[in-house]
Amino acid sequence: MTVTSGEHWIETQRGKLFAKVWLPSNKMRPEEAFLLFHDSLGCVDLWRDFPEKLAHATQRPVVAYDRLGFGKSDPYPGLLPPHFIRDEAETSIPQLRKQLGLGILIPFGHSVGGGMAVATAARHQDICKALVTESAQAFVEDRTLEGIRAAKVAFQEPGQIERLERYHGSKARWVLDAWIETWLAPAFENWSLEEDLKQVRCPVLAIHGDLDEFGSELHPERIARLTPGPVEPVVLSACGHVPHREQPDRVLGELMHFLRQSGLRAEQSPSMTHTVSP
Template identity: 55%
Template structure:
């Protein structure tokens, strides 16, 4: 018998279906872990991490493509400036209702980390733990510089094919949704402070010390402003994707955070 059961799901919303996938250990304990992807991400770009996480923690792991990303339906129009806080009442809520889970753990990478905080704030009785990885807590100069560099790289011949592989015809929208929102005047004052003040559960903020999209000020702000207990894990010589660069360290940190007896 394989160690995990893997299922695909289609989640109905008023704007089209979301694609989701789950990894369930045959022996499991604890609330499921829901993964929220980054600004250019999708289920497929988590690669082997969900399976590794499910195995390490002994919990079901659920990942989904937000509307406009991956295998989900296109987003109707442009992404609004309040898209980070909106996700808790949009795709995440639909996922939770249709997969029928109450208690949950939420793990978000990059902008998905901000959305994870929003989900914990929106459902304080149901969220048991929140994990942010390389999350932004405010609009930092380093974040904007990293986005401008990435935009220039995607303008080079053949580079958009990297996004089209995962997002198909939606690839241009995905790139513009990221770049245009973060570089806009309307988004310049965005910060996570209000959502953090409503998080009651334990929070773990994971960050690489060489993250090109955010300094240590981001996880420090997350840990300082959350209303619940919080801890930091700064990974040395690590960039923006710790779960790909140092998966063993991330898995160990998350497993110990969710089940201290394993530490």
């Protein structure tokens, strides 16, 4: 089975969003799709080949997009508010669904994108069939702040901001400041996913690496404890903050098992091949 991809521009009141859709050959439109939420320094391109692999393994469409201010999307107007994680579910998701023709969703979020995936499942219960978080932060932990402070120092080294510019262009400095200054701000210290988690009704897979420098295993534990529906917390051994890059086969294996356990079809034929057309 082949996987084809296409690029799209999503019009919103605050600016244009860049999105990319991966379609297995047995799908004409992304009516039931994974929706990927990137991390604090991420964008569509930084998912690399994972969306293609995900579409191939599950035979489901995959959609990834650059949040406003990131990647190829338009600049963000101003500073991120403390409620920016919850805002994403209320502002961008309706426009993505409308303009891409999305129906049922399986939100899949990495790091802070995991929080956005949770918020999406909480606010759009009628269309979210399952939820996947990867390295998600459920609250502001000392370990998270220590990791961010260390990254702040590291990004002062020559050439580091230029690495971000490869993906975010002239927005790179804003992207870095939006991550560091928002999380370290006193106004953000009491943030948590608690209220959103209590509203999630679909099955949840919470993936976390035991060596994650931005959050301990307390995060998937809290996700499991606060979510009313079924939750499968999975801690990957010898894995850091980016499981889909560090252990992609293990992540896909856990995801396929989760889909089957949740009653969602996830079939793979040994004869399948996966290629992406431009």
